[in-house]
Amino acid sequence: MAEFLVLGAGMVGVSSALALQARGHQVTIVDRKGAGLETSYGNAGMIQVEAAEPYALPRDLVTLFKYALEISNDVTWKMRGVVQMAPALWSYFRYSSPEKHAHISQFYSRLVARSTEDHRSLIRDAKAESLIRHRGLVMLHRNEKAFEKAAKKAAFLRQEYGVLSDIFDGKRYLKEEPALKKAQQALCILRKAGAVLRRES
Numbered sequence: 657m658a659e660f661l662v663l664g665a666g667m668v669g670v671s672s673a674l675a676l677q678a679r680g681h682q683v684t685i686v687d688r689k690g691a692g693l694e695t696s697y698g699n700a701g702m703i704q705v706e707a708a709e710p711y712a713l714p715r716d717l718v719t720l721f722k723y724a725l726e727i728s729n730d731v732t733w734k735m736r737g738v739v740q741m742a743p744a745l746w747s748y749f750r751y752s753s754p755e756k757h758a759h760i761s762q763f764y765s766r767l768v769a770r771s772t773e774d775h776r777s778l779i780r781d782a783k784a785e786s787l788i789r790h791r792g793l794v795m796l797h798r799n800e801k802a803f804e805k806a807a808k809k810a811a812f813l814r815q816e817y818g819v820l821s822d823i824f825d826g827k828r829y830l831k832e833e834p835a836l837k838k839a840q841q842a843l844c845i846l847r848k849a850g851a852v853l854r855r856e857s
């Protein structure tokens with residue numbers, strides 16, 4: 657048995673601590689705030705088995721231009737932060753090349769494929785079953801172009817990594833999700849089977 661000190665009580669720190677404890681080690685977690693109050697608190701609450709590939713840093717000029725001017729929801733930034741994180745951003749940029757990204761994804765996808773299974777015991781031990789919906793992730797698209805892009809990506813993920821998905825009619829889906837009042841004309845839906853969505857509490 658060894659003694660471990662885990663810094664950070666987010667999802668990663670707590671999961672690591674529990675895994676070490678399960679192997680019989682003595683573990684202490686230290687956090688500068690409370691447990692689970694930072695990123696692990698404010699995320700979208702999905703267990704993303706469909707995210708077989710990590711997010712690559714975009715390299716096309718249009719997207720980078722939008723990031724620079726902060727006209728996208730993806731990124732907000734401050735010059736001081738960019739300077740502080742310059743070495744990490746440079747590594748992120750280098751490892752986001754199509755070749756390196758494809759190579760990394762081969763390993764990443766195997767870890768992600770286990771995520772529903774790996775969360776099962778954490779959910780059970782936390783008695784959190786009532787917070788989880790096992791209905792998959794549904795993506796609504798308001799126009800044909802966005803839908804076609806997503807459908808193409810889904811076909812790629814299915815072929816490359818075996819991620820299951822389903823495409824069905826938007827108007828029919830309104831019956832399943834009464835909170836949605838109307839479907840756009842071209843609303844289409846892509847359900848990626850296996851993902852888990854947390855119910856709002």
Ligand SMILES: Cc1cc2nc3c(=O)[nH]c(=O)nc-3n(C[C@H](O)[C@H](O)[C@H](O)COP(=O)(O)OP(=O)(O)OC[C@H]3O[C@@H](n4cnc5c(N)ncnc54)[C@H](O)[C@@H]3O)c2cc1C
Binds near residue numbers: 689690697
């Ligand atoms: C908007 C958003 C939506 C997301 N949605 C999803 C999603 O739906 N599904 C998904 O799987 N992932 C999602 N993610 C990603 C996911 O939330 C993160 O990958 C995950 O929460 C990271 O966990 P963590 O434990 O590494 O970090 P954190 O949860 O941020 O934990 C780090 C902890 O370390 C502590 N800490 C930091 N510095 C110190 C220090 N010096 N000393 C002591 N303690 C310190 C902090 O207080 C914090 O509690 C999302 C992320 C974002 C930003």
